[in-house]
Structure formats: structure tokens, C-alpha cells
Amino acid sequence: MDKKYLQLLAKEFPNIDSAASEIVNLSAIRSLPKGTEYFFSDMHGEYEAFLHMLKSASGMIKIKIDLTLGKTVSSAEREALAALIYYPDKEQKRLKKAGILDDEWRRLTIYRLILVLEAVSAKYTRSRVRKRIPQDMVYILDELLNVTDDVIKEYYYDEIITTILDTGIADHFINELCKVIQSLAIDSLHIIGDIFDRGPRADIILNELMKMHDVDIQWGNHDISWMGAASGNRALIANVIRISMRYNNFDILEDGYGLNLRALAVFAGEVYKDDDCALFMPQTLDDNIYDPVDTKLVAKMHKAITIIQLKLESQLIKRHPEWEMDGRDVFGNIDPVNGSVELNGVRYELLDKNFPTVSREDPLALTDEENELMTVLTNSFMHSEKLAEHMRFLYSNGSMYKTINGNLLFHGCIPMDENGKPLSLTIEGEQYSGKAMLDKLDEVANKAYFLHPCDEKENSADMLWYLWCGPNSPLYGKDKMAFFERYFIEDKSTHTENYNAYYHFSEQADVCRFILRMFGLDPDRGHIINGHVPVRIKNGESPVKAGGKLFVIDGGISKAYQKATGIAGYTLIYDSHSLNLAQHQPFIAGESEHTPTLSMVERLERRANISDTDKGAELLGKIDDLRELLKAYRSGTIKQKQGRRPNGNCII
Ligand SMILES: O=P(O)(O)OC[C@H]1O[C@](O)(COP(=O)(O)O)[C@@H](O)[C@@H]1O
Ligand SMILES: [Mn+2]
Numbered sequence: 001m002d003k004k005y006l007q008l009l010a011k012e013f014p015n016i017d018s019a020a021s022e023i024v025n026l027s028a029i030r031s032l033p034k035g036t037e038y039f040f041s042d043m044h045g046e047y048e049a050f051l052h053m054l055k056s057a058s059g060m061i062k063i064k065i066d067l068t069l070g071k072t073v074s075s076a077e078r079e080a081l082a083a084l085i086y087y088p089d090k091e092q093k094r095l096k097k098a099g100i101l102d103d104e105w106r107r108l109t110i111y112r113l114i115l116v117l118e119a120v121s122a123k124y125t126r127s128r129v130r131k132r133i134p135q136d137m138v139y140i141l142d143e144l145l146n147v148t149d150d151v152i153k154e155y156y157y158d159e160i161i162t163t164i165l166d167t168g169i170a171d172h173f174i175n176e177l178c179k180v181i182q183s184l185a186i187d188s189l190h191i192i193g194d195i196f197d198r199g200p201r202a203d204i205i206l207n208e209l210m211k212m213h214d215v216d217i218q219w220g221n222h223d224i225s226w227m228g229a230a231s232g233n234r235a236l237i238a239n240v241i242r243i244s245m246r247y248n249n250f251d252i253l254e255d256g257y258g259l260n261l262r263a264l265a266v267f268a269g270e271v272y273k274d275d276d277c278a279l280f281m282p283q284t285l286d287d288n289i290y291d292p293v294d295t296k297l298v299a300k301m302h303k304a305i306t307i308i309q310l311k312l313e314s315q316l317i318k319r320h321p322e323w324e325m326d327g328r329d330v331f332g333n334i335d336p337v338n339g340s341v342e343l344n345g346v347r348y349e350l351l352d353k354n355f356p357t358v359s360r361e362d363p364l365a366l367t368d369e370e371n372e373l374m375t376v377l378t379n380s381f382m383h384s385e386k387l388a389e390h391m392r393f394l395y396s397n398g399s400m401y402k403t404i405n406g407n408l409l410f411h412g413c414i415p416m417d418e419n420g421k422p423l424s425l426t427i428e429g430e431q432y433s434g435k436a437m438l439d440k441l442d443e444v445a446n447k448a449y450f451l452h453p454c455d456e457k458e459n460s461a462d463m464l465w466y467l468w469c470g471p472n473s474p475l476y477g478k479d480k481m482a483f484f485e486r487y488f489i490e491d492k493s494t495h496t497e498n499y500n501a502y503y504h505f506s507e508q509a510d511v512c513r514f515i516l517r518m519f520g521l522d523p524d525r526g527h528i529i530n531g532h533v534p535v536r537i538k539n540g541e542s543p544v545k546a547g548g549k550l551f552v553i554d555g556g557i558s559k560a561y562q563k564a565t566g567i568a569g570y571t572l573i574y575d576s577h578s579l580n581l582a583q584h585q586p587f588i589a590g591e592s593e594h595t596p597t598l599s600m601v602e603r604l605e606r607r608a609n610i611s612d613t614d615k616g617a618e619l620l621g622k623i624d625d626l627r628e629l630l631k632a633y634r635s636g637t638i639k640q641k642q643g644r645r646p647n648g649n650c651i652i
Contacts, residue, residue: 006638009629014641016633019626026619030611033123033576035187040571041531044558045199049568049587051208055086057185058571058582059595064119069112081112088178092171106170110161113177114144120184121145132183134176192531192553193220193411197243198560200286203256206390217398220411220531221468221475228464229381230391231448234374235316235465237381238309245302248282250293257387263376267369268300275354277303279487307357308374310484314364316465322426323466330484331363343494350488395449400438405613406526408519413477413502420505425472435518438474441467477502503533512549527551529572538566543581544601555583562586578603
């Protein structure tokens with residue numbers, strides 16, 4: 001082994017004792033049960049429902065409460081304890097008002113919470129639990145959790161709880177205990193894309209995700225659209241604003257990201273003064289709390305930004321003939337004077353014929369005012385600190401796909417032709433397909449955001465628009481995005497969007513096995529986990545496909561899609577025994593009981609330990625390195641130093 005590397009390692013483990021004891025530690029960690037992984041997708045800004053899923057660990061905390069206290073505590077009290085764990089601040093305030101918060105309640109509650117904490121932390125190392133506990137509580141909780149003698153334990157508990165009550169810190173202590181339970185219940189979190197759009201506050205979801213210890217994101221088409229907007233792509237800036245207007249979402253833009261929409265309001269109010277913009281009335285799923293805007297004005301803003309988007313999209317399509325998207329150059333084929341468009345050789349009359357900013361000679365050109373407006377909006381996007389912070393997080397914790405613990409995670413599809421062969425895409429002049437396509441697109445996505453202004457940055461950001469809606473985009477996976485047709489054309493046959501052949505082929509286990517192998521995974525053990533396509537349970541569809549090789553977990557957390565799916569989302573939960581699906585019912589704020597229906601989709605042949613996970617393989621690599629270091633110390637190739645390892649040995 002490289003001597004330089006061993007010398008670096010020797011700085012951390014300066015002698016035989018410290019290296020050997022680290023080997024023992026790591027080996028012990030590898031033999032613990034694997035932590036519980038949670039998979040979510042398609043949250044689409046529904047922060048209240050999603051936060052509830054996080055806080056309750058999608059029903060797993062309630063299960064632990066029932067297992068621990070089911071025999072001695074009534075079901076109403078167990079439910080109340082669950083509500084306290086999920087919303088400790090709010091619940092304590094409510095109980096105080098109701099006059100329930102006395103010392104007896106506090107004593108009982110602390111005792112019960114410690115039992116639940118014991119249950120959720122049972123499979124973690126002591127050091128890992130300590131890391132999740134706030135500094136001022138580490139000592140007390142460590143003591144409480146680790147007394148083993150039952151007689152001493154009872155006495156000890158009483159003593160410590162009495163002191164907590166005497167010193168007046170009980171309410172704070174209860175609060176923190178609840179948060180530690182929440183935090184330990186979810187070991188790692190995988191988000192299979194589409195955090196943004198439709199629902200009210202994707203920014204609040206991101207704030208919450210940024211607090212989690214171990215989270216990864218596989219970008220969805222809606223996330224990439226925001227990433228492209230934040231990279232300065234004007235078509236995508238128009239797109240994210242259009243979708244916000246369509247759902248009457250001002251709070252995320254103005255309150256969440258401080259993006260100023262005044263210029264758009266003024267422009268739309270003037271240009272569409274005498275137009276009621278009836279086709280553009282917003283759908284209101286949730287009221288704006290901070291920025292209520294008159295819906296008639298929203299409709300004007302919605303139309304104004306849609307027209308700009310359509311012009312910019314046609315410009316993009318013309319700039320990139322390699323995308324072969326001429327068929328989507330709708331504004332290139334519009335007759336703004338008599339109000340019609342030609343699509344695939346058929347001329348359609350438009351439902352709205354008022355186009356004050358579109359000229360017959362050059363329908364794709366922005367007017368000076370539109371151009372100015374886009375400059376203002378672009379500046380606003382480029383200067384939002386909060387948006388930049390969220391985007392950096394999406395980049396640092398996100399990617400086009402992820403392989404983890406034998407599974408393959410991506411939002412949309414691996415684009416395929418009618419014969420099930422991976423389709424290729426021209427990127428930077430070269431053809432890519434399958435895994436290589438996703439790897440290349442990951443690189444392009446990074447260049448779009450992180451390069452300084454230059455042609456390469458701009459072309460990369462253009463590619464993010466393609467990823468949003470292009471026919472061979474692995475994040476989109478449909479032949480077209482028919483939003484123009486849905487606004488402007490009555491004939492519903494033009495509204496149809498056809499899914500890529502992947503969605504048909506991936507129902508076959510053999511195809512999934514082929515894809516898993518393409519990503520270097522074991523097809524016997526692995527699964528593909530996708531979002532993007534709402535699973536219509538009420539029409540008899542199942543999220544478990546291809547004989548259990550593929551899970552599609554878009555169950556409609558998004559309110560806009562709950563009518564179609566019949567439920568309110570899924571969580572896939574992968575613990576050391578099995579893979580389970582939690583099926584959620586619509587979330588109603590203020591109601592505490594939202595325990596989902598759990599069903600097991602696969603039982604593991606034997607309990608999985610950390611040694612069976614990617615982390616376990618990483619630790620094994622470390623153990624091998626340390627063994628080499630031991631050899632080097634014993635042979636004298638590297639000299640030992642006295643002293644201990646600088647910062648303890650809390651690897652996991
Ligand atoms: O229902 P909405 O919000 O108008 O969105 C419809 C559009 O969203 C899409 O379904 C893409 O969004 P998803 O990735 O959430 O499916 C398009 O195919 C479709 O044109
Ligand atoms: Mn999607």
C-alpha cells in the first residue's frame with residue numbers, strides 16, 4: 001500500500017494500540033443491524049403533509065409507542081404521546097392552556113418518552129445516539145439509557161426525573177426528548193425527486209431537509225427546472241413562475257425566496273388591461289398566507305409569463321437542432337392575427353386569440369418590455385440568497401441517480417426505444433445512452449450552475465430545459481409536454497402526452513435486472529425505485545411492479561394528484577428485516593392521527609447488518625487499511641508515536 005497514504009493514516013492512529021482498537025470498533029459497528037432508510041418522492045411543495053411524515057417517521061414512531069407501552073397505557077394516551085413527539089412545542093402549549101401540564105403529567109411523560117427513546121435507539125451505537133442528543137442533555141440521557149440493572153434503574157430514574165422537575169427544566173427536557181426521538185427514528189432519507197411546484201412551500205421542505213443528518217436527493221424534472229432557473233435559463237425562469245401563477249403560489253416566490261414579482265404584475269396589468277385572461281385563472285389549492293393577490297391579476301400575470309415562455313422555448317428549440325424538437329416549436333407556427341396554429345400538419349383554432357405582444361413576422365421575438373421584464377426577473381433569481389442556499393444543497397446532496405445498498409434510485413426513466421433498447425441523446429456533440437447518459441447529464445447540470453458566465457454555462461443550462469421536458473429526457477420520459485395545447489386548443493386529442501417505452505418495458509423483471517446490471521448492481525438483490533408517475537391505486541394499479549423488482553412511489557402527496565391516485569402518497573421503508581410500503585391518507589392539519597397503512601413488500605432472508613450495506617463495505621475498506629498500518633508498525637516501516645487518537649472514534 002502507498003506509504004504516503006499510510007503515513008496520513010498514522011497521524012490519526014499513531015500507534016499499534018490506537019489502530020487495533022479502531023479495528024475492533026469498526027468490526028463491532030459492522031455487526032449491528034442496518035439503520036432504517038426512508039424513501040419519499042413527488043412532494044410537490046406539500047410541506048405540511050411531508051413534514052408530518054418526517055416527524056412521525058411515516059407511522060413508525062406510533063408503532064414503537066404501541067409496542068413499548070401497548071400493554072400498560074390506554075390507546076388515547078398513546079395517541080396523545082405520539083402527537084407530543086411530533087409537535088412538542090405546539091402540544092405543550094395546548095396542554096398548558098388546558099391546565100393539564102402538572103408535575104405528575106411531566107413525570108409520567110418523561111418516563112414514557114425515555115422508554116420510547118430506548119426503543120428507537122436500540123440498534124444504534126452509543127456514540128451515534130450521543131451525537132443526536134443536544135449537548136446539555138448528553139450526560140443525563142446517556143446515563144438514563146444505559147443503566148442495565150433493573151432495581152438500580154428504577155431508583156435512578158426516579159432520582160433523575162425528580163431533579164429535572166425540581167430544577168424547572170422539565171418542559172425543555174421533554175421538548176428535546178421528542179426531537180431526539182424524531183431524529184433517531186429516521187436513519188437516512190432518500191428523496192426520489194420533485195420537491196417543487198404545485199403545492200405551496202417547497203422552500204419549507206428544503207429548510208427541513210437541510211436539518212436532516214443523512215439525506216440524498218435524486219433530481220426530478222421539477223427540481224431541475226428550478227435549478228435551471230437559478231442557473232439563469234430564461235425559459236425555465238418563465239416556467240417556474242408560470243407554474244406558480246397557475247397554482248396561485250406567491251408565498252414561495254415572494255416570502256420564501258424574496259423574488260420580486262411587481263414588475264410582472266405591472267407589465268401584465270398594462271398589456272392585458274382589457275383581457276380577462278379567462279383561460280389563465282389560477283387553481284387555488286392553498287391560500288397564500290403572506291401575499292394574497294387578486295386572482296384576476298394573477299390570471300393576467302399567468303398569461304403574460306406563459307406567452308414569454310412559449311417564445312423563449314421556441315428560440316431554444318431553434319438554437320438546438322440536435323434535440324430534434326421541431327415539432328414542439330409551437331410559437332414558430334402560430335398565426336397571432338387570426339388566432340390559429342399549425343401542429344403536425346393540422347391547423348387548429350386557438351381558444352384565446354388576443355396576442356398583443358406577438359408579431360406575425362417574428363412571433364418568437366420578445367417585445368422590448370418583455371425583454372426588460374425578463375432582465376428584472378432574471379436578476380431577482382440570480383440575487384436571491386435563499387434560493388442560492390437551497391440550490392447548493394440540491395447540488396451537494398443530489399444527483400441524476402444514486403445506487404445505495406444494492407438499490408438503484410432515479411426519478412423518471414432510462415429512455416428506451418420501442419424494442420427496449422436504451423435511447424441515445426446528443427450531449428456536447430457526442431451520443432450517450434443508459435448509465436453513461438445519466439453520468440454525463442450530472443456533469444452538465446453542475447456546469448450549468450457552477451461555471452462562470454460563458455457559452456458552455458449557457459449551453460449546459462439549455463440542457464436543463466431539455467431535461468425538464470425533452471422527449472428523451474430521463475427525468476421527464478414523455479414524448480411532449482402539452483401545456484400549450486391544454487391552454488389554447490379545445491381538441492383534447494392534442495393534450496395527450498405519451499410515456500416513453502421504459503414505462504412499458506420496466507414492468508418486466510428481466511428488463512429491471514438488465515438495468516440493475518448496467519449500474520453495476522446485483523440483480524438478485526437490488527430494486528429500482530422511481531417516482532414521477534402517479535400510481536392510480538383506485539384504478540387497481542400497484543406501486544410494486546416487475547415481480548417486486550421495481551417500486552414506483554409517487555402516490556400523490558401532491559393535493560393536485562390525490563383525485564387521480566385515490567391516496568395521499570407512499571413512503572417506502574427499508575429496515576433490517578424487510579421492505580415496507582406505508583400508504584398515506586390525506587393530511588388534515590390539526591388532526592393528530594394520520595397513521596398510514598403499512599404493508600410488507602419483501603422480507604429479507606436474514607436480518608441485514610451494517611456489514612451488508614455500502615457503509616459496511618466502506619468500513620471494511622477502512623479495516624483493511626488499518627491492518628496494513630498495523631503491519632507497517634510491526635515491521636518498523638512506519639514508526640509508532642505515543643499518545644491516543646486525537647478525537648475519539650465516533651465513525652458512525
Ligand atoms: O397538472 P399540471 O400541474 O398542469 O401539470 C401537468 C404537467 O406536469 C407533468 O405531468 C410533469 O409533471 P410531473 O413530473 O409532476 O408529472 C407534465 O407531463 C404535464 O404537462
Ligand atoms: Mn416528475
